[in-house]
Amino acid sequence: MKPRRKAVPGMRSRRTPTVRRIRPAITPVPPTSRPATRPAGAAAPPASGQAGPRGPEPALDVLGGRPVRLAVDLGRGLVLTNPVIAASGGCGFGVEVAELVDLPRLGAIVTRGVAVKPAGGQPAPRTADVPAGLLIGVGPQHPGLQQVVDRYAGTWARWPVPVIVNLGGASAGDLAEGARMLDDVAGVAAVEVNLSSGGGARVFGLDAASTSSAIAAVRRATDLPVIAKLTAAAGDLRAVAKAAEEAGADAISAINTLPGLAVSADRGGAALGSTYGGICGPALKPVALRVVYEVVQAVDIPVIGIGGVATVDDVLDFLALGAVAVGVGVAALADPMLPVRLADALADACRERGLEDVAALVGTALPARPGPASTRGAEYAR
Amino acid sequence: MRLAGAELVERREVLPGTFLTAWHAPPVVTGARAGQYVHVRAVDPGGLPRRIPFPIATADAATGVLTLLTSGTGWAGTVRVGDRADIAGPLGRPFEVDPRSRHLLLVAEGGAIVAVRFLVDEAVRDARSVVLLFGAATASSVYPTSLLPDEVEYVVATADGSLGHRGSVADLVREYEAWADQAFAAGPPSLLATLATQAAGRRQRLGVATLGRKRGGGRPPAAGSTEARRKAFLQVAVGQSIGCAAATCLGCAVEGADGVALRACREGPVFAADELAWPEP
Numbered sequence: 001m002k003p004r005r006k007a008v009p010g011m012r013s014r015r016t017p018t019v020r021r022i023r024p025a026i027t028p029v030p031p032t033s034r035p036a037t038r039p040a041g042a043a044a045p046p047a048s049g050q051a052g053p054r055g056p057e058p059a060l061d062v063l064g065g066r067p068v069r070l071a072v073d074l075g076r077g078l079v080l081t082n083p084v085i086a087a088s089g090g091c092g093f094g095v096e097v098a099e100l101v102d103l104p105r106l107g108a109i110v111t112r113g114v115a116v117k118p119a120g121g122q123p124a125p126r127t128a129d130v131p132a133g134l135l136i137g138v139g140p141q142h143p144g145l146q147q148v149v150d151r152y153a154g155t156w157a158r159w160p161v162p163v164i165v166n167l168g169g170a171s172a173g174d175l176a177e178g179a180r181m182l183d184d185v186a187g188v189a190a191v192e193v194n195l196s197s198g199g200g201a202r203v204f205g206l207d208a209a210s211t212s213s214a215i216a217a218v219r220r221a222t223d224l225p226v227i228a229k230l231t232a233a234a235g236d237l238r239a240v241a242k243a244a245e246e247a248g249a250d251a252i253s254a255i256n257t258l259p260g261l262a263v264s265a266d267r268g269g270a271a272l273g274s275t276y277g278g279i280c281g282p283a284l285k286p287v288a289l290r291v292v293y294e295v296v297q298a299v300d301i302p303v304i305g306i307g308g309v310a311t312v313d314d315v316l317d318f319l320a321l322g323a324v325a326v327g328v329g330v331a332a333l334a335d336p337m338l339p340v341r342l343a344d345a346l347a348d349a350c351r352e353r354g355l356e357d358v359a360a361l362v363g364t365a366l367p368a369r370p371g372p373a374s375t376r377g378a379e380y381a382r
Numbered sequence: 383m384r385l386a387g388a389e390l391v392e393r394r395e396v397l398p399g400t401f402l403t404a405w406h407a408p409p410v411v412t413g414a415r416a417g418q419y420v421h422v423r424a425v426d427p428g429g430l431p432r433r434i435p436f437p438i439a440t441a442d443a444a445t446g447v448l449t450l451l452t453s454g455t456g457w458a459g460t461v462r463v464g465d466r467a468d469i470a471g472p473l474g475r476p477f478e479v480d481p482r483s484r485h486l487l488l489v490a491e492g493g494a495i496v497a498v499r500f501l502v503d504e505a506v507r508d509a510r511s512v513v514l515l516f517g518a519a520t521a522s523s524v525y526p527t528s529l530l531p532d533e534v535e536y537v538v539a540t541a542d543g544s545l546g547h548r549g550s551v552a553d554l555v556r557e558y559e560a561w562a563d564q565a566f567a568a569g570p571p572s573l574l575a576t577l578a579t580q581a582a583g584r585r586q587r588l589g590v591a592t593l594g595r596k597r598g599g600g601r602p603p604a605a606g607s608t609e610a611r612r613k614a615f616l617q618v619a620v621g622q623s624i625g626c627a628a629a630t631c632l633g634c635a636v637e638g639a640d641g642v643a644l645r646a647c648r649e650g651p652v653f654a655a656d657e658l659a660w661p662e663p
């Protein structure tokens with residue numbers, strides 16, 4: 001069995017070869033220097049310019065009298081001040097919500113999906129309500145990666161929060177080209193490869209071989225931290241995750257939306273212009289928990305849990321299964337400040353339990369020995 | 383955009399299954415204009431935080447009260463007088479009335495009437511004459527006259543002929559198109575497409591000059607600009623579902639005339655008809 005501590009926040013993952021200066025995050029603030037007026041649960045303010053080559057020291061959250069360490073190391077120098085991330089699609093390119101959200105208090109922002117070639121998105125209607133969630137058929141819609149970088153990277157570089165670009169492509173070559181364009185761009189902290197993208201019938205994340213070629217292509221093209229975003233539509237996620245790790249991914253995020261369908265009100269066809277859509281929201285959470293559980297036991301790199309996070313209990317569930325961080329997607333649309341509040345609530349949860357480091361919450365629900373793989377959709381098979 | 387902790391001050395059923403809800407929300411009412419909407423925080427029973435968009439039916443700056451038409455199901459079915467809700471708004475771009483327009487033709491079908499309702503008040507306040515053409519399935523679902531000011535001429539069509547003209551509200555438009563300086567519509571996409579097609583052929587039929595084209599030269603205002611919308615004969619409020627209202631999710635896309643997606647939450651929900659791509663009605 002793999003030692004569980006390898007996927008624990010604050011611990012450096014095995015794969016940290018490049019010494020890379022990521023934008024300054026939070027350095028420890030001595031309790032005495034803290035202004036008394038900060039609202040309860042707020043994280044320490046960013047202090048810039050002090051990040052050493054091995055990344056900044058972890059943040060201390062000392063409100064409530066007790067310091068709580070929330071920092072998370074995703075590898076290759078990407079250290080988040082707290083484990084709650086705005087997932088791709090939840091906050092556009094960040095600039096749209098910059099006025100509404102206290103950016104320094106987010107763990108990271110992941111942009112909406114972009115690719116080298118511009119894309120126009122799917123026909124309307126693009127969303128449909130489903131029980132406990134939303135079905136989305138937005139599709140890739142962006143002016144092309146170069147335009148996105150030209151327009152937003154300068155702003156990102158000024159923000160005290162790491163911005164991770166969610167990258168898609170029709171081929172491994174496309175992904176590599178995109179990753180090369182992002183390499184060395186100030187303001188880009190990491191690349192998240194959307195393995196639910198791909199060309200024609202070939203979606204990267206459905207099998208280990210395509211995943212491997214996609215991630216390897218990106219790895220060769222950039223020194224940035226690379227995060228592989230899995231789709232639960234794959235058959236054997238352990239093999240896919242392992243392939244991503246071996247191809248050079250620094251971390252894994254799981255999961256993307258799951259393909260679904262809704263019927264139009266007049267029952268004359270599908271509710272979405274794109275016919276199929278992606279299910280997100282609480283309806284997706286059990287699937288995401290299952291995937292995180294399986295993947296954490298299969299790889300040594302850190303895992304970010306995404307799917308249906310809306311409350312601090314959801315965050316705690318993902319951490320208990322070994323995720324070191326969580327992404328908030330659709331829930332942030334109605335409530336852009338939700339990820340920040342979840343980070344505060346997580347610190348409170350640590351305090352209530354007398355814990356000084358959020359790492360202590362990670363992996364508590366994992367079995368002592370590796371559990372069996374899920375039975376690939378046939379839950380009654382033996 | 384402003385946030386208000388609003389209080390429900392009145393709730394009554396005005397049509398079967400449709401409630402008029404009045405909220406005390408002064409910060410949102412301030413500066414609200416016809417065509418704009420609010421985004422009300424509701425909690426889905428499934429645990430997904432949601433906001434529901436509602437067109438502003440009326441907004442009274444003097445009392446700080448705005449009214450919305452809500453259904454009696456889901457979150458809206460649970461609220462009672464005295465309850466509070468988090469309302470964000472006013473959001474989106476409003477109807478743009480040309481200052482020289484004296485005669486306004488408003489066309490609506492079904493529940494979408496709420497999207498043009500506030501424009502009636504604005505027009506009456508500005509001493510313009512208003513004709514409101516309204517279509518419904520049957521007499522029992524016709525928007526009550528008691529909710530409209532006396533100054534408006536209200537003409538009804540029902541699909542089954544149980545009240546007023548039998549047929550579509552679009553049939554009534556021809557009679558008024560020569561009278562109208564501008565038209566404003568809300569309803570299902572098929573109605574809006576029919577109206578857009580009619581509006582596109584209006585000038586040839588009537589042989590009229592367009593407002594604001596006194597001098598031949600000059601660059602026309604950019605499509606989508608306030609100025610261009612003011613000069614448009616027909617403006618429509620689309621009923622696209624709004625997810626984030628912050629231009630981030632792109633769930634509210636409508637196809638623009640040039641094929642590029644426009645966001646109903648930001649560039650809309652009101653558009654000049656010629657900004658959008660229309661299917662054959």
Ligand SMILES: Cc1cc2nc3c(=O)[nH]c(=O)nc-3n(C[C@H](O)[C@H](O)[C@H](O)COP(=O)(O)O)c2cc1C
Pocket residue numbers: 087088089090111112113114136138166194229255256257279280281282284306307308309327328329330331631632
């Ligand atoms: C409006 C919207 C757009 C999204 N766009 C992307 C995308 O471009 N790339 C991607 O990898 N995931 C995208 N996602 C998926 C989310 O990042 C997340 O994986 C998924 O929604 C599940 O999490 P949730 O239940 O918290 O929303 C999108 C989600 C939403 C709601």
Ligand code: FES
Pocket residue numbers: 623624625626627628629630631632633634635645646647648
């Ligand atoms: S509602 Fe989200 S972009 Fe318009």
